Amino acid sequence: MIILSRLGEYTQLMLSVFQKPEKKSIYRRQILKEIDSLGMDSIGIVAIISIFMGAVVTIQMAFNVDSPLVPLYTIGFATRKSVILEFSPTIVSLILAGKVGSRIASEIGTMRVTEQIDALEIMGINSASFLILPKIIASVLINPFLIIMSMFLAMFGGWASGVLTGLVSSNEFIYGLQFMVRSFDVVYALIKTIVFAFLISSVSGYYGYYTKGGALEVGTSSTKAVVYSSIMVILFNLILTQMLLA
Amino acid sequence: MIEVKHIYKSFNDKLVLNDVSVLFEQGKTNLIIGLSGSGKTVLMKCLVGLFKVDQGDILFNNRSFVSMGNDEQKEIRKEIGMVFQGGALFDSMNVEENVIFPLNMFTDMTLEEKIDRANFCLKRVNLENVNKLSPAELSGGMKKRVAIARAISANPKYLFCDEPNSGLDPRTSIVIDNLIQEITQEFNITTVINTHDMNSVIEIGDKIAFVYKGKLWWEGDKYQILSTDNPEINEFVYATELLRRIKK
Numbered sequence: 001m002i003i004l005s006r007l008g009e010y011t012q013l014m015l016s017v018f019q020k021p022e023k024k025s026i027y028r029r030q031i032l033k034e035i036d037s038l039g040m041d042s043i044g045i046v047a048i049i050s051i052f053m054g055a056v057v058t059i060q061m062a063f064n065v066d067s068p069l070v071p072l073y074t075i076g077f078a079t080r081k082s083v084i085l086e087f088s089p090t091i092v093s094l095i096l097a098g099k100v101g102s103r104i105a106s107e108i109g110t111m112r113v114t115e116q117i118d119a120l121e122i123m124g125i126n127s128a129s130f131l132i133l134p135k136i137i138a139s140v141l142i143n144p145f146l147i148i149m150s151m152f153l154a155m156f157g158g159w160a161s162g163v164l165t166g167l168v169s170s171n172e173f174i175y176g177l178q179f180m181v182r183s184f185d186v187v188y189a190l191i192k193t194i195v196f197a198f199l200i201s202s203v204s205g206y207y208g209y210y211t212k213g214g215a216l217e218v219g220t221s222s223t224k225a226v227v228y229s230s231i232m233v234i235l236f237n238l239i240l241t242q243m244l245l246a
Numbered sequence: 247m248i249e250v251k252h253i254y255k256s257f258n259d260k261l262v263l264n265d266v267s268v269l270f271e272q273g274k275t276n277l278i279i280g281l282s283g284s285g286k287t288v289l290m291k292c293l294v295g296l297f298k299v300d301q302g303d304i305l306f307n308n309r310s311f312v313s314m315g316n317d318e319q320k321e322i323r324k325e326i327g328m329v330f331q332g333g334a335l336f337d338s339m340n341v342e343e344n345v346i347f348p349l350n351m352f353t354d355m356t357l358e359e360k361i362d363r364a365n366f367c368l369k370r371v372n373l374e375n376v377n378k379l380s381p382a383e384l385s386g387g388m389k390k391r392v393a394i395a396r397a398i399s400a401n402p403k404y405l406f407c408d409e410p411n412s413g414l415d416p417r418t419s420i421v422i423d424n425l426i427q428e429i430t431q432e433f434n435i436t437t438v439i440n441t442h443d444m445n446s447v448i449e450i451g452d453k454i455a456f457v458y459k460g461k462l463w464w465e466g467d468k469y470q471i472l473s474t475d476n477p478e479i480n481e482f483v484y485a486t487e488l489l490r491r492i493k494k
């Protein structure tokens with residue numbers, strides 16, 4: 001019953017969020033601001049995680065490919081496949097669920113408990129739309145760039161670790177990266193990214209918007225936002241994979 | 247003028263407002279007073295539309311707020327300014343951006359006109375050279391004054407203040423009270439203040455509505471409240487030893 005009531009509340013909130021904005025120019029400005037705070041501020045963490053993730057994937061592949069029958073370029077090929085299909089879109093989205101999700105929930109939750117949302121409502125502003133819509137649009141626009149950047153950096157990390165540890169030569173690794181390229185893999189990854197971006201921003205917005213109480217409850221909302229948006233990412237990862245690849 | 251007609255409001259079967267009717271007059275500072283938990287905050291939230299009443303009506307200059315649709319309610323809300331207990335300034339904006347926010351949303355004024363208006367409003371609340379400060383850099387009294395400046399920036403017809411003196415020292419409280427009264431008279435707006443501060447009652451109470459256990463218990467002005475023989479009012483007014491001694 002609680003799940004149904006939450007789902008109903010979330011759907012109602014989304015209906016309010018996607019109403020016609022009061023003033024488009026203000027929303028446009030808000031979107032740019034959110035792109036900066038949700039996207040640009042995440043470049044550092046995404047870059048670090050991607051490079052190390054790619055490096056680890058390459059080393060693990062190298063240690064598992066110990067048969068002389070399997071060519072060494074398979075390491076580059078498998079690294080590319082793993083990074084594009086799963087690691088960059090899903091793992092980086094989970095990282096963003098933690099970073100961006102907690103930020104969105106705590107920002108909106110604090111606005112709720114300090115009556116800033118009431119102030120917006122009294123002015124005649126659709127507070128749900130004003131606060132959550134720019135964050136959703138910003139996430140949906142900027143996350144694909146973050147994920148593409150993550151893919152390149154992860155492959156770079158893989159190349160660097162493979163070459164520096166002597167597990168694979170530069171030529172073999174790059175040949176593997178270029179071997180049997182399927183553009184649909186990237187399309188699939190971007191579709192997942194966009195859906196995950198929507199889920200992270202909207203679920204976190206929901207938990208922030210319905211915060212009740214004080215500072216303690218803001219913390220609780222922030223934690224719930226991270227937990228539930230991560231669960232939604234994992235669940236939709238399975239659904240989308242089944243739909244798009246099966 | 248705001249007319250409240252027989253409103254009822256309950257939460258989970260607990261009746262919080264019970265048949266409240268009261269008239270808030272234009273150009274006057276109308277005070278809602280009462281003990282904590284008496285229902286005065288709920289009454290104010292019903293007035294500004296944050297809570298829907300279960301029964302009854304609220305008329306803003308003879309326009310029924312309860313029976314109108316969302317779009318019409320939004321239009322009325324554009325005529326409302328509100329000062330919250332904690333100021334409710336937007337943390338992500340500086341003082342100037344906070345004050346021009348309603349103008350950004352609802353007017354087609356140029357940036358220069360908006361900044362002029364913000365400067366006028368800030369000057370009116372005796373604040374200057376604070377335009378670029380963030381709310382976190384302001385004292386409690388300054389926050390309240392910025393909140394008043396924001397509330398009046400779009401020329402409201404109705405001004406609501408929820409405990410504007412809470413957390414302020416007595417001297418700053420009087421400054422805020424007088425400021426609200428001056429603004430009310432200067433712009434001829436209908437001001438409703440929710441308070442339990444007796445200094446405010448005596449200082450600016452043009453019209454006072456005493457709410458007790460969810461009912462409108464007593465109405466009068468700042469002179470009548472001191473001479474009434476209503477026991478509940480006397481218990482509220484003379485709650486402190488200081489006031490009891492003054493009365494003696």
